[in-house]
Amino acid sequence: MATQNTFPALKNDLILRAARGDRVEKTPVWVMRQAGRYLPEFREFRKQHDFFTICRTPELACEVTLQPIRRFDLDAAIIFSDILVIPQAMGLTVEMVPGKGPHFPQPLQTPSDLARLKLPVDVNQELGYVFKAITLTRQKLEGKVPLIGFCGAPWTLMSYMIEGGGSPTLSKSKAWLYAHPDASHQLLQSITDVCVEYLEGQVAAGAQLLQVFESHAGLLGREQFLQFSLPYLKQIASKLKANLQAKNLPIVPIIVFAKGAHYALKELSDTEYDVVGLDWTMEPREARKCVGEMVTLQGNLDPCALYSPKEDIRAAVKKMAEGFGSQRWIANLGHGIYPDMNPEHLRTFIDSVHEFTQQEN
Template sequence: MSHDRLLRALRREPVDKTPVWLMRQAGRYLPEYRALREKAGSFMDLCQNPELACEVTLQPLRRFPLDGAILFSDILTIPEAMGLGLHFIAGEGPHFHHPVRTPEAIDKLGVPDMADDLGYVPAAVKLIRRELDGKTPLIGFAGSPWTLATYMVEGGPSKTYQHIKALLYNEPAALHKLLDLLARSVAEYLNAQIAAGAQAVQIFDTWGGVLTPAAYREFSLAYMRQIVAKLDAAPDGSAVPVILFTKGGGPWLEAMADTGASALGLDWTIDIDEARARVGDRVALQGNLDPAMLYAKPAVIRDNVRDVLERFGDHPGHVFNLGHGVTPQVDPEHVAMLVDAVHEFSAR
């Protein structure tokens, strides 16, 4: 590749500047995304059309000198392919017509066919790789089994996690069966992305932080470890870096580093110097500016970018990112300032 700064950092190799990409770097804060979303008709129409998914993936790279592209898709493509009736409600987010809340409902589920049910995703990966033409690495992704199960059992977003935690405590064997099914599905799904050309992959464990320490290890981390062990090498035989991101995962960094993942994504609730002191050189670290910092004044953004870089220090293995995704109200000019500041300060 002509621009492999991100991949080198994920392998903990020296780089000339700290690479930067952003979770949700393609999305509603960009006017060009909003225009294409309106033209497409629905969010899932964007995701399931490889040409449109490619266009959305490339939009932020035309604006900002980012060091990585991330596939435009959604973490809920797997349960959607299982026939649960994914739909989106304005102001509320994703919901399922057919939530899964009993052992009997779980028994009816199977691993989706990656070609027939989810083939539009590797098709998009191939198209994006062709358009990137070796200039920028492409990151694929999937939701963690626990996070997917949370949406599938709750039927949508939740503040109390009533149904998934009731299943966890009352029917743990049934939940383990669901999580095992999802782990096998996610591994096949990520391998399909890798075969199509994804050069790194991230597992989004959005809701792992709502678990107790014991439950996190049993119902979330164990299944992410299972996925990491099942991932293939790239078509050329090279290892594909795997990033684990658990929102609220600060208490379990050492256990996450033991999974075999290449890097850990950090949210904004832990200082990156503390995280590095705890995991050492076992993994690269990704993060971890507070996403709300993008609402701040330019000078404040720059000062806080510099603080994250200085806290990490002059060591290999840092990928700059937010602690979660870019929010829709963010000014794109503030994203430009962040990206430029990362490159400017880290080059010094």
């Protein structure tokens, strides 16, 4: 594995400075799912390669990661992978079904099914392909922009493992929280332990920034979030930073993105995460009042706003920039970009962020 001083020198550190609260000359911008189905070059790539084959093949994952960086003036790359590689590493089969999304043929149904999980997980053996992809991508980026690593958060991963795929209600997994709280905590802790090791491995491999995706926070009430999500999110940040320090690895900034968790914004800002991501339902000025001036925010344009005419996109970005201000802000969408999006509309979004935030300085 490459050591940190063997990577090319970083030319654009805007996003790292913004994450740490240093002054920036313009707002950095990246987009969740920026490497993916909205790009024609990715769709061509997928005709030749299965989704998880791309994830598990470092050369393929690297190529897909670089596709949006070649097209757009982005300030970060994010490694091409999937949050569900952790359930796979824990012994569950996950398939990516065209037109449907992820599918678990044998989801967890009762607490007795926890015995099926392969624990503890040998992260280097089971997820080493991600580490290799990160190291290769750091080299291939040639220092143009930083590389983001990521994982799914424990509650979100638990819900997939029980639901067997996507669900509008998460009723099966929420039932566990009410009917089997002890087993739920046991599963959440097992996932958390893997997340910490996995993110540590990503930093050792060359990731310069990390994001934890709590994509299913919005279907929890505040009480459930504080009991079954937040403690494990806090563990990830605190244990990871302690481990990195103990092993003399870089203490990289960490973003937490809890979609729909407007009810816990203050609690999220009081954790050891450096950046709190906002979905599009949160108003930037109100979020800033809630978290204070010492937390960097990320977000949060409605992804559907990119269906607008380009002039309307520019106006929406200008309004968003006025709401966030030019400092302690990383521009992004409020969730991932949709697969039928026009790439040129994304270009308008990215270029407008740089234009309007640079004008303020």
